[in-house]
Amino acid sequence: MPAATTIQMEASPADHWSPRNRRRCGCHGVNWCRVVSTAIVLLFVGLAVGGLFYLIAVSTRDPVYSVSIDAVSGLDLDHPTDLAGRAPTLDPVFNLTVRLSSRNQVTNYPNCIWPGTTVEVTYRGVQLAIGSAEQLCVGARETKEQHVVAWGAGVRLPGSALDALAGEARRGAEAFDVAVKIPTVIHSGYHSYDPRHVHLGTLVSCMSRRVGDDPVAALRTPCHASSTDIAASYPNKGRTQPRGAS
Secondary structure (H helix, E strand, O other): OOOOOOOOOOOOHHHHOOHHHHHHOOOOOOOHHHHHHHHHHHHHHHHHHHHHHHHHHHHOOOOEEEEEEEEEEOOOOOOHHHHHHOOOOEOOEEEEEEEEEOOOOOOOOOEEEOOOOEEEEEEOOEEEEEEEOOOEEEOOOOEEEEEEEEEOOOEOOOHHHHHHHHHHHHHOOOEEEEEEEEOOEEOOOOOOOOHHHEEOEEEEEEEEEEEOOOHHHHHOOOOEEEEEOOOOOOOOOOOOOOOOOO
């Protein structure tokens, strides 16, 4: 009988990548192309979400407000004994610098000091002067300043405050509190007080500002800012403001 003939069939390339052969190679049926593709998609999604949160973070930081008192007149501070010995009617005039700085890297809308903003100067709770600020807006990473004059008319300080001011004037240590009141703004086109279309006002409190302090240092000292509902006001440069306490 003829010898048995052994026929060897060469496996096709497709046979090498059959599920059975993949299991033999230790792949256990895992589709590595799909795994890599999924990982790449997840990486891009993570980067996109992280970038979105970063943009939100760098575009929603609150601005920084600061104030310096450059000069004052009408308080007779050159003659403190006159202040202590009588109850004068004062007509103070404060020359102020108001600074607004944006901390945002990017911004969809500017930070602004809006029309109707008032700047008030007080001493121990008694209003001495009030003035109006002009509209001032800053973009991303921008800083701007404006000069504001606050006026007072016929102001009378109570005895305790008058004595304290006289004593501080003798030491050259008189200090005043300044408040910048930025009004609530309703977006143009809306006529109702709908919270979705309202930007609450900002109360900026700058405590213990001394006259003639280094303006660079003073303007680098931020004031405290808080959101609250504030009505716009347009004082007549203090000439019609109420008198201080008697």
